């Protein structure tokens with residue numbers, strides 16, 4: 515099948531289409547992870563983005579569904595150098611092409627992902643359009659240029675839950691806790707990491723007012739990952755302001771950015787972001803470096819923290835951007851990377867989630 519990917523700078527690349535026929539648009543971003551395509555494609559943080567894998571062969575272990583981070587593919591479309599049509603894994607039930615077809619998601623393969631990645635690094639992440647079923651490059655470029663920048667899109671309403679729901683932990687715990695998790699497009703593994711530690715969870719929609727959260731009488735509040743610009747998450751930002759000092763508040767990725775903004779910091783857009791499974795993070799207190807899984811295009815502005823009551827706890831060892839913050843005296847802390855991993859190294863899973871449990875246990 516014909517397919518073409520067009521970028522806002524006028525570049526277009528023709529390739530082989532797969533998955534659904536049709537047109538999708540989004541910010542073209544690249545991830546360097548070489549496994550974890552199931553987890554990445556189902557991560558709701560990729561809503562509004564077309565995901566390109568730099569690793570040249572994708573799909574070699576098939577699709578099992580065991581590690582989905584939501585109910586299906588959330589990236590608008592995806593871009594790979596080479597697809598594996600004959601996967602080999604005992605848990606695989608279909609190949610990645612069937613998966614894209616089943617979910618109605620367009621993809622393009624047999625294109626020069628290395629060139630596109632270099633372009634993205636030089637220019638910054640660009641708006642793009644992927645057309646499967648046509649090779650009209652000029653049209654793809656035109657469509658890419660008409661797409662508003664990701665910062666202007668309301669993506670949250672597309673990924674958050676509609677109604678609150680409860681999940682009881684099956685783990686017995688001496689110190690039973692219950693959390694309200696604000697669903698900004700949550701990855702399932704954030705829930706599993708809390709459930710595994712005996713936390714009962716109430717998940718609430720992104721726009722929930724403070725009164726809803728209060729009605730569940732939580733021991734702590736947790737803010738998840740999510741798509742787009744954190745400036746759009748005004749209800750969540752207000753909730754952090756409202757409950758700061760009342761009970762502990764923690765967050766991951768989008769949650770980190772929201773906590774930062776609620777505490778008076780600024781956030782800004784990175785040139786092309788951090789997406790991959792081997793991003794080095796330095797803990798400023800211990801000096802330790804952790805290898806982390808990441809997927810973000812925005813960050814907390816470290817220079818905007820003067821005069822606030824939060825400090826930087828961790829930085830990215832590649833570019834020194836903020837990877838973790840904590841409040842000077844309240845039980846509020848968060849990280850920009852993904853300790854719940856999936857996919858990715860497990861270095862920080864216990865460090866982060868055990869700290870959450872210790873902190874809440876101490877605060878109770």
Ligand SMILES: NC(=O)CC[C@H](N)C(=O)O
Nearest residue numbers: 739740742767768811812
């Ligand atoms: N994974 C996330 O939570 C991403 C947060 C935000 N949308 C960003 O791109 O920075």
